[in-house]
Amino acid sequence: MGEIHVMREGFLPPKQPPRRHLISVGDLEREDVDRLLATAQSFSRSLEREVKKLPTLRGRTVVNVFYESSTRTSSSFELAAKRLSADTMSIKAAGSSVDKGESLKDTALTLGAYDPDVIVIRHPQIGAPQLVERYTDAHVVNAGDGKHQHPTQALLDLYAIQDELGRIEGVHVAIVGDVLHSRVARSNVQALALMGAKVTLVGPPPLIPRGIEALGCEVSHDIGSIADADVVYVLRMQRERMAEGANYVPSLREYTARWGVTPERIRPGQKVMHPGPMNRGVEIDPRVADADDTLIEAQVRAGLVVRMAVLYDLLTTGPVPVEAPEPLEVA
């Protein structure tokens, strides 16, 4: 036969108490991150093969529930599950019973009745994943809850940085823009601090949350502060949050003039990242976005393998092979 691959048993020694869920970066220890990144790396090598599908999670079910629009996250979770041979089901709020006013609790109970192994949820409200956790037996992965957390984004960003710079510890990352409304910023500050990177948040004062320094970062309101950074991480200016009269900034025009990431503000060798979707010409100059040496595409690629690693880590009892698993042929 030859097309069926199984992971060798030897790669799956028992690991200590498996993490049931991935809801916040704050739940992770450094060794968890190391393990997840190593697993992702081994998956990235497996994806170089002609047959990209691994049988690892065959018979498992992964349900993606997205209450907010998403391209990258929803597609990469779905593809990650498929690459690992899990059955997947994707539910979008629009067109589901959510439109009929069904509560999150009832949706969770309904989906839980199918006994899925993993529920991946994105929701506009903080605390939604915890609610799903309470009402189902599935492993819950937070794919973004309001302004709170987006842990797989932080993990894929760590992966991209490590892949490019060979390390995370000691790397200086400047995160620029609307930190206040950004779950990506929160997750990344925590994850980078956990891994020993230095983080500087840069943006207009009303968009930097009061008290954020407690997470282990510095704050600057001067775009010049990005000069020292190894990585410039540009946040999306969330136009939908910039309702008229909110006055976080007087205008997008002034924001761009003052804090936009332009070629003039970047020095050679600095790596630019952006979680997407980008507002070209607002927070990021198109010339920066299209430059060859940004990590923006690498982030998207990392999204797939990191999400494979997360699903694998939650659903297998073994820690992750540090070396790429060799597929075995089954007669």
Place this chain on the structure above:
Amino acid sequence: MLYVKAGGAPDDLVVRGARVLDPAWGLDELCDVRVDKGVIAALGTDVDANGHRVVDGAGLVLAPAFVDPHVHLRVPGGEDEETIASGTAAAAAGGYCAILAMPNTDPVVDSASVLGSLIEDAKAQAEIPVGFLAAITRGQDGAELTEMVELAEQGAAGFTDDGRPVVAPGLMRRALQYHGITGRRLALHCEEPTLSKGGQMHEGAVSAELGFTGYPSVAESVMVERDLSLAAYEDAPLHLLHLSARESVEALRAARQKGVAATAEVTPHHLCLTDEAVRSLDSNLKMNPPLRSADDRAALVEGLLDGTIGSIATDHAPHARHEKEVPFEAAPFGVTGLETSFAVLNTHLVEAGVVPLETLLERMSAGPARAYGLDEPRIEVGAPANLVLLDTERAWRVEEDGFRSRSVNSWLLGQTLKGQVRLTIAAGRVAFSG
């Protein structure tokens, strides 16, 4: 101003051998208390039982029963969450002999007819005396004053737009000027709405980490300062509801020192918890004002100790189960508290050595009564029997099915507390015995 279920004779009984505490006049004796027809008739050792039922008070504390100046009974309009019957039964179980109900109902208590029907209901259902506050502004819309004189004549115990601030300073001034002729207290919910807009929890390191829109302490204190300034200018008294921030306590202390007749209350949850608790994302930790920093909590305790804050109020806010079984951000503000207030404060303040038992008892009884001009529950011969018998040593676990309230949105579910109410006598009648 207070109304209770009609019918039923006042009770006769004797409580023997309890530690009888009335902080108002320094009473602290192991003795007997006899109640004849609902009135305290004898106080002393070996009091003649007169054939009354005898309650063994050995090892227990007998104190003036509690007064809760801030309860949401949810009627009219929210009968699925609480009723006068269930709310007053819950209060009795919590050791209360009187409670005041807030007017932010549906419809709002802003007319003599709505108030009149509530009073009729109370006369039919209330297990303990209950008073009703009426709104300051019609529909609590912050635009036009209610007919305060008529409402007071109908029986309003005071005026408040609780749940909402009186936003316009000009209207606030008019309310301070006008309400004085009613002889009733004006009670203010201090919140500057453009500063608290969208706020889910205290603004600080925890909100920054969790991503919640912050509700900064200055949103409260800026209004406290405004209202104290207006009260000073108009030489009018006022009562500040549910203080949460250090700056508010400090502004109140300074104003009182200058002679402003301002009183204030604080809730058990603000005295026991900080914003760190919100990390659990438990929707039963969502309330307005929000839980604040450790420093704010310390200032509230200081204010309680030095009398700047004279009252403890539960702000008992029942919510339907399905309303709270949602993500934190979608949940309504408010938690219940009538049935756990003494136990939680005894556990976290008295047992912890932070507040003396006598101070706690005073702030739960005479303090709030004074703030609203109600008769203070007293333990002295000739006073109506408003008594609570407390076991300060007994530990118990807070369980959903233990509540008399129709709602279970308690932040204490599953916790073990030390201190239990054994008997409540309200207006001369045994209202609870457990």
